[in-house]
Amino acid sequence: MVKNFGYKILSDASIDFDRNDKRIADYLKAHEPSMNLCIGCGSCTATCSAGHFVDFNIRRIHTFIRRGETNQVKRDILKCMFCGKCQLVCPRGVNLRNVILTINRAIEQTG
Amino acid sequence: MNKKVIVVGGGVSGMTAAGALSELGMEVVLLEKDDHTGGHAGNWDRLFPSRRPGKEVIDFIEKSMSSTVEIRCGSRVTSIDRNTEGFTVNLHNGDPLTAESVVIATGYELFDARKKEEYGYGIYDNVITSAELEAIFKEGRQLVTHNGKTPQRVGLIHCVGSRDEKVGNLYCSKVCCVTGVKQAIEIREMLPGCEVFSFYMDLRMYDRNFEELYYEAQQKWGVNFIRGRLSECAENPDHSLILKTEDTLTGRPLKMTVDLVVLLVGFVPRPETRIISDMLKLQTGSDGFLSPVDEHFKDNSTSVPGLFLAGAVKGPACIVNSIADARATAVQVKAYINGEMVKW
Amino acid sequence: MKIEGKRSIWKEYQKEIADDRYFYVRSCVRQNFFPGSEKTFLRIMKDVLHKDVFENASHTTCSGIGYHSDVVPFETAMTMVARQFAIMTEAGYENFTTSCITSFGLYSEILETWHHFPEVEERVRQHLINATGRTFNKPANLAHASDVIFKFRKEIAAGGMYRLINKHTGKPLQVVEHIGCHYSKMFPAKGVGGAEYPYVLAGMIEDWGGDVIDYPERRHCCGFGFRQYLIQANRGYSLACSKKKFDSMAPYKPDFILTNCPGCPMFLDRWQYALSEMEGITYGENGLGIPVLTYEELAGMILGYDPWDLGLQVHQVPVEPLLDKIGIPYDSKRKFLTMDGKMMGQPKAPSHLKFYQHE
Numbered sequence: 001m002v003k004n005f006g007y008k009i010l011s012d013a014s015i016d017f018d019r020n021d022k023r024i025a026d027y028l029k030a031h032e033p034s035m036n037l038c039i040g041c042g043s044c045t046a047t048c049s050a051g052h053f054v055d056f057n058i059r060r061i062h063t064f065i066r067r068g069e070t071n072q073v074k075r076d077i078l079k080c081m082f083c084g085k086c087q088l089v090c091p092r093g094v095n096l097r098n099v100i101l102t103i104n105r106a107i108e109q110t111g
Numbered sequence: 112m113n114k115k116v117i118v119v120g121g122g123v124s125g126m127t128a129a130g131a132l133s134e135l136g137m138e139v140v141l142l143e144k145d146d147h148t149g150g151h152a153g154n155w156d157r158l159f160p161s162r163r164p165g166k167e168v169i170d171f172i173e174k175s176m177s178s179t180v181e182i183r184c185g186s187r188v189t190s191i192d193r194n195t196e197g198f199t200v201n202l203h204n205g206d207p208l209t210a211e212s213v214v215i216a217t218g219y220e221l222f223d224a225r226k227k228e229e230y231g232y233g234i235y236d237n238v239i240t241s242a243e244l245e246a247i248f249k250e251g252r253q254l255v256t257h258n259g260k261t262p263q264r265v266g267l268i269h270c271v272g273s274r275d276e277k278v279g280n281l282y283c284s285k286v287c288c289v290t291g292v293k294q295a296i297e298i299r300e301m302l303p304g305c306e307v308f309s310f311y312m313d314l315r316m317y318d319r320n321f322e323e324l325y326y327e328a329q330q331k332w333g334v335n336f337i338r339g340r341l342s343e344c345a346e347n348p349d350h351s352l353i354l355k356t357e358d359t360l361t362g363r364p365l366k367m368t369v370d371l372v373v374l375l376v377g378f379v380p381r382p383e384t385r386i387i388s389d390m391l392k393l394q395t396g397s398d399g400f401l402s403p404v405d406e407h408f409k410d411n412s413t414s415v416p417g418l419f420l421a422g423a424v425k426g427p428a429c430i431v432n433s434i435a436d437a438r439a440t441a442v443q444v445k446a447y448i449n450g451e452m453v454k455w
Numbered sequence: 456m457k458i459e460g461k462r463s464i465w466k467e468y469q470k471e472i473a474d475d476r477y478f479y480v481r482s483c484v485r486q487n488f489f490p491g492s493e494k495t496f497l498r499i500m501k502d503v504l505h506k507d508v509f510e511n512a513s514h515t516t517c518s519g520i521g522y523h524s525d526v527v528p529f530e531t532a533m534t535m536v537a538r539q540f541a542i543m544t545e546a547g548y549e550n551f552t553t554s555c556i557t558s559f560g561l562y563s564e565i566l567e568t569w570h571h572f573p574e575v576e577e578r579v580r581q582h583l584i585n586a587t588g589r590t591f592n593k594p595a596n597l598a599h600a601s602d603v604i605f606k607f608r609k610e611i612a613a614g615g616m617y618r619l620i621n622k623h624t625g626k627p628l629q630v631v632e633h634i635g636c637h638y639s640k641m642f643p644a645k646g647v648g649g650a651e652y653p654y655v656l657a658g659m660i661e662d663w664g665g666d667v668i669d670y671p672e673r674r675h676c677c678g679f680g681f682r683q684y685l686i687q688a689n690r691g692y693s694l695a696c697s698k699k700k701f702d703s704m705a706p707y708k709p710d711f712i713l714t715n716c717p718g719c720p721m722f723l724d725r726w727q728y729a730l731s732e733m734e735g736i737t738y739g740e741n742g743l744g745i746p747v748l749t750y751e752e753l754a755g756m757i758l759g760y761d762p763w764d765l766g767l768q769v770h771q772v773p774v775e776p777l778l779d780k781i782g783i784p785y786d787s788k789r790k791f792l793t794m795d796g797k798m799m800g801q802p803k804a805p806s807h808l809k810f811y812q813h814e
Binding site: 002003004005006007008009010011012 | 698730733735
Binding site: 225228229231232233234235236343345346347348350353 | 456457459460461463464649651652669670671672673674706707
């Protein structure tokens, strides 16, 4: 019998890189390797059509993917409108539209 | 006219200054405390960003000194006196030397990583420094963990002993960023199956071709960069290491196991240089390195007439900058000896 | 692990610990949590080490517990501490020795504040005069009681009846040492061995025959954190911290956990019960917990004191498996007897955490 003492054990909020599921990250690396060129400048997020109105941070999304943090991303990625402004401003030439498409495909394949 | 110059320190800067001064017609004695010249650069396998063998550069500079420079290895300077005749340099062995001018090119020391206690250098089996990794490359050894296994994941830790008030060093050591990128590539070259993670605060790719090397590390070699300073390192039961950092780009704490940690150790002033500077009342900066009279226009001069500085004794510098600086010093020394005004 | 690396760090963090004539101040809570510990300290100091230890009944809380729970302002805390110093001064002592880690931390913090801001010290002196008419000298030496036991660890080992050796295997016991956060995390130089690799408990374990376990989460707080625990709804935060530590140390199969703080042994001991009730997790062998000891209890065990005189019967995680491993005899029938021989009542068995059956 599980006792209730009036409080719950908090779960660990840190990114546990060793245990995380990196299948989407691996798929992305294989199918859109330009992703690894990101330097985290945030230009993409600053210009994003969606991110100005809804909780959608494209820079953080693909960083989370590479760390294997996928739960929230699966929900958030649907907010992209595919306008492509992010790709226009990227100083490292990351093919961001394809990054989104590839992440979507990876989500479909990994479930 | 007495054209004698003593250069203290036989690393890149001292050797370059000595070679240039002899070409300019000076009589040069080069003092080196170790039993060979070459300094830190002599311990490097390949140099950033071109990855040219370090030996090539050292060999070139050694040749430039030819036979006209009197090299005295195994000589430690105990004191330097300024008198009406010029300088008297006393050694721990042998007779005192006299000269019209002295060049201090005593360089730097690598930060003692044990001072960063929470990283466990000297305690955990699989924590090494960038200098030790370079020695592995130079000696052509295989990179393995303490128990002889091929590492599957390596963590490179930037800014160890630099930009860190806790160890008393607020300054940036400048060369560690690009060294880390170079070594990350070299680990991937040697061990294609090994993942490499670099933990950094900023990547200061300040010089020509540095940024391109960083790009190559990401594009060609798949090196992973995580922006966050290592807060602590602990050992797992299997002697692998658990790293704790913040992944500042997601704003979350992150923990990761690696088989081997490489600490990119920074530059610190040599204690011996402190003795010389105290003796001659030379200016030092808050970082402890020697300061020239004017950072722009008298950047090789000191407050003591005839005493000059060259290279990393003035603070962290890469080899390219040290060579340029030492050559500039040589020109200043010659002008001083010839009684000419240097206008710039 | 290269032990010589730790030894070189330990060498850098040596602190001065007075040799005799201690003014001893008790903790607010330890006599409830681990009722035999402070008594055992006094017994060892008097009977084994023959030291002069002075206590005064008018000593009160240092107010550290309130200070760290955000209910006592620093100004008040400093004046309370000034009063304790006045009592020490009036008694003719100058070596101040605290039983509590948070007191030790607060005293250190206040002395450091006064060192850097003499005008604050002057103001506090005036507060104390206004409130009580008392004046005081600052202590010549400030030590935690675990520093004192550390200082005399070899004498205790020499006079001891037992060592930290598993009598069945002949091997050293594997021990987790856990230092209270307020011992050296605020002022690393004021703790034996510093903050990263504290030596104060490790030194006792070494000299008493055991091996120290270095596990990844050894630096993590036990989870007490004062106001984190004091509010019921926040307790899951406190519990999660202890759980993080247990999960990290469990693979090393520790024989016991040694502590030097009032809160840490309380939480590391009682939370094992809470975790077993809430999630069915137990961390010791065969459904038992990992025993948690204070350093005074351990010193008393080494010296052959009766386990029930040390107060080991009030631990949540039974200590008997450890006593059996070392070979310390005990009378199970006397476990729950009061000092005058009456039955004090026996706790109900937990659902998961096993009660120990004597072999």
